[in-house]
Amino acid sequence: MLAADPTLKCVTCYARISFDGRVKDAHGIEDQHRGMTEEARKLGWLVVYRYTDNDKSASKESVVRDDFEQLLADLATGTTPEGYPIHGVMAVNDDRLYRRPSDWERYLKAFTSHEGRVYHDSNGVQDLYAEGFEIKGLVGVAMSLSETRKKQRRTRNSHRSRALRGQSVAAWRPFGWEDDKITLRxxxxxxxxxxxxxxxxxxxxxxxxxxxxxxxxxxxxxxxxxxxxxxxxxxxxxxxxxxxxxxxxxxxxxxxxxxxxxxxxxxxxxxxxxxxxxxxRGGSGAGVPRGGLVHKYLLTGILRCGNVLEDGTTCNGKMVGIKANDWLRYEHAYTCKGTVDGGCHKTYKRGDKTDDIIEKLVIKKLKKEAASKAKDVPDWDKAEALKRAVNSRNELERRWHDDEDTEIDDETFFRNLPVLERRLKDLRADRRNHEALKAEAEAAKEDIEKSWDSKTLTQKRTAIKKVLIAVVAQPGGKGNKAFDPELLKPVWKTSE
CATH class of the missing domain: 3.90.1750.20 (Putative Large Serine Recombinase; Chain B, Domain 2)
Known part of the structure; x- marks a missing residue:
């Protein structure tokens, strides 16, 4: 085609949209490319490549626009990835290509690295080689940035205003609610x-x-x-x-x-x-599971081997849960680790009966302690202090905003405000901790025995560790002997 018409312009199209909506069907991008293709046809240009950055912002530094970066690289080399020449670029508007000064400068440098290129946007064909166009472009970027920040500020203000009115501002249906975001599911x-x-x-x-x-x-x-x-x-x-x-x-x-x-x-x-x-538990971190290993068996690590060794000392190795042999009537057991792992491998306990004995002992102990734990937490005693702190901050802001009051200047206001804000933050944190204690106190009033079976394995292990340091399991001797609960010696935590 170029051989037949050396004046033919081979152009690329760049389309971008910041938010693709909930459907994620790229309809906005398709509309942009369709419009640019029609304009190219009218101008007698040939579209040889389409660059697309869907659902990506151009104003955020943290967002990498892969196709925009590819466009800059291709403009520098002068050809598309397939080797077609690039004589120009099309975009529905310049803010699709760039919204930050650095991107504008990079784009202009790559575009003008070859002579005679054309550029087309909503204003028609533009001459990017013209004297002063670089300054004109920077002014456009500044205006675009200003408008973006205004929109962001209006969005934040609207968001907060709706929140102050108690209106739902969720963009998606929150889990737990119906599509109206108000009624519970x-x-x-x-x-x-x-x-x-x-x-x-x-x-x-x-x-x-x-x-x-x-x-x-x-x-x-x-x-x-x-x-x-x-x-x-x-x-x-x-x-x-x-x-x-x-x-x-x-x-x-x-x-x-x-x-x-x-x-x-x-x-x-x-x-x-x-x-x-x-x-x-460190739940404000990066959102990955943290903490100790999640065990499969209830008493793993809590049981300790009580076998007396040849030198007269006790093994005291941590016992681990294992799957029992298929021919046994129970599903798991506990055993002392092998000698290479610091154990003696001499103590073995049937899992289900060991669990049952220790659970009953722990429930009995927890019920005994429940009376003291379930005492009502007294009312929070710093409510008046919080009220005074709020009033002080409000009064400081009122006097600062009052034009007739010359006692509070900017320097005085900003020197005192952080002190009051810190006091408010500390009091609110103290109130949150107090509410958490009250909730735990109420939870302690529940029927421990009735709720035990509904607890998860982690909850049961946590409850056991609150009252037990360990359980020493003494070996039952050689041969197939009946399970003896007397060989399990709980070591209870004391008040100290």
């Missing part, structure tokens, strides 16, 4: 309630994740639940009817949390307790 809401209760009682996020996956629950975007998404659900202030922006509760003028228009799944007390539990 019963099955999901009940799963959240049970998860919150279990995490407060010691269950791990990993266990909740496996439970939800097994039940077939999916996220609002149609994906299976992972550790991170489960943690996000349980830490969301929406669960108790509150709104949070960047981790901080949205409050009214009296420092009270704004209550939203949607139905709450749990109480504020439960939410404070579950978020406190997650933070204790």
């Amino acid at each position: 019963p099955e999901e809401a009940e799963a959240i309630r049970q998860a919150v209760k279990d995490v407060i009682a010691g269950a791990s996020i990993s266990e909740i994740t496996r439970r939800w996956q097994k039940a077939g629950f999916i996220t609002s975007r149609g994906n299976p639940f992972q550790y991170q998404t489960v943690k996000q659900v349980l830490q969301n202030a929406r669960l108790c009817g509150y709104r949070a922006i960047k981790g901080e509760l949205v409050r009214d003028g009296d420092d009270q949390p704004i209550v939203g228009e949607w139905d709450a799944v749990i109480t504020p007390k439960q939410w404070f307790a579950v978020t406190a539990k997650i933070r204790e």
